[in-house]
Amino acid sequence: MSVHAIAEKVAAGGRVGFDEACLLYREAPTHLLGTLADAIRARRHPERIVTYIIDRNVNYTNVCVARCSFCAFYRHVGSPEGYVLSFEEIFQKIDETIEVGGEQLLLQGGHNPDLPLEWYEDLFRAVKARYPRFRLHALSPPEVVHLSRLAKLPVEAVIDRLITAGLDSIPGGGAEILVDRVRKLLNCYNKATADEWIGVMRAAHRAGLRTTATMMYGTVETPEERLEHMFRVRGLQDETGGFTAFIAWSYQPEHTELSGVEATGVEYLRTLATARIVLDNVDNLQSSWVTQGGKVGQLSLAFGANDMGSVMIEENVVRAAGASYCMDEIEIVTNIENAGFAPRRRNMHYDLLGEPIFRERAIPRRFGLAVAKDAGTALMPDELSGYAARSRSAREQRRAPGRPAQPS
């Protein structure tokens, strides 16, 4: 089939097969991909609404045994720079989030062997006791796999316990590229294979949770492997319908072991548009302005995206790898309206919550991102002494009277 014939099929609402998608992605002019993706976006969202969420991306620990080669965020077990957030610090972040109109934490972190399942349960319960309406979008599939190994429990049981404790939904992080050849090269095969990632999402959907799916591209994968990733997501979505959104973002090479270069802006727009074409069963596509910057982030809205993602209050992972874009609600809304769309706040389920909050009440403007740990605070909170540690360094530290503090 020619590019032209496939384009006609897509324009008529047809579903592309793998080979057709490969041909489009490799050979279709960028404008054509944009036109097709924009038409699909318009069919799915004819009301010309573009959504965004006010939430906070909190990384509860940077200690991680997975050591993915593309990650600039993690610290090894026993590192003097390793941290875990205290419950009190997390409450404070929630308070600040509520202050700017947020209703959710995106809570993810490293695979810390010294945080047992009970710590997560206690945290979730404590959050829900204090903030009953606040939502926890937490623990990407590899973190769930890690907890299942740590607790020696099946994934389903871990998810059940986390739901009981207060988990509302699961973010689609840790997917990278859902092809094991790539995962082995990126040293993220052991944290979760492609099947394990899909398995956690299947279990979560069956347990009644909605989740997102992500794709980090631009490392060692081929264009065909990017599409294989999209087709795995599409396949599970056909089965469960549990994904609310798909988010593609480009690998950020700064300070990583893998190093290399970042995929270009045009490659991002082509990938996004192709995702809109392939993922005909996923309603929402997010713009990754965090990796692409506000300008290309906004242009995403012409290439298939219908959501501007999160008004970032805090971000640690992408920033560690070099990207440091920041937009508050006013800027996000300006970008949406400038592109000719109506901005609406949403929750994780993509229920519309209303008009921009800054038009309802005064909200402090934010021109920079908060960090995980404020200077001068203890890197390892005292409350950890109540939990079993696996590593020797953590066991010794939990016995010791004082704890190292973040240099101010």
Add this chain to the structure above:
Amino acid sequence: MATVLGEVSSQVLAGQPIPAATLETLWSEASDLVALGMVADEARRKRHGSRTTFVRVAEIPLEAVAHVPIPPAAGEVRLVGTPASPGDAVAAVREAVRRAAGIPVTAFTLAALSRMAGGADALRELVTDLTEAGLAAVAEATVDEHDDLRRDVEAVRDAGAAIARFTIRRWPAGSPVPTLQDVRRLQKTSGVVRSFAPLAREIDHARPTTGYDDVKVVALARLALHDVPSIQVDWRLYGPKLAQVALLFGADDVDGVQADDEAPHGPRRAPLEEILRNIRAAALDPVERDGRRAVREA
């Protein structure tokens, strides 16, 4: 909107100017951004095909002309700053030309030279002196910085000199079409506009332009200025991502690529590799040029 774009496409293919009223319609319709880009891309391809030029620029502050190292990889040495007197300007150009060892030297804004000269005849004499000192071109004519742009541009033309690029400091509020029409008229009567850079040189950090604004103004410039050879974007000012996307919305030339080949993050992230990679990733063919617009051999 689809009909308007269809008409514009036919006018582009026939090499006809696009009427101002049509340009205004294109500007006010945000919803068909990709379609607008496609028509601007047609106009760009009609003139340049997939050929995309770029220039590696060594910017030399005036006061440091005697000692700032000039990277040999530069394709253009650009003197920046405002000289105190015509004599200083000529001396600085002479020194830059001596040190540039054959790399074309461009210098100054036309507005600064005009202010210094104080009249058309004096400006023509000054530009003649600069050319005799070895100047390849006046670096920049900022279209919104002149009391009488046409007079100044004609003085340069009459001196037999060139202006490397026409730029805009800041777009007026509202539509860019009237300003683009002015540039079009200037080109029609003077023929000196080799290149227009439509992205504003001055960035208001409190109210930055959006990605939509930027690529729309690039597309509009390409469509409005049908007899201006080149539409240029600046690599450093707007960043690689936006500059690369602008190449799909009508731009064909990339200015301001870093000239030194320092690559602290590895050879694949050296400036030359970056620009080549970005142009190729947009399915375009990179061609390096110098400050006189001559193709540089690989």
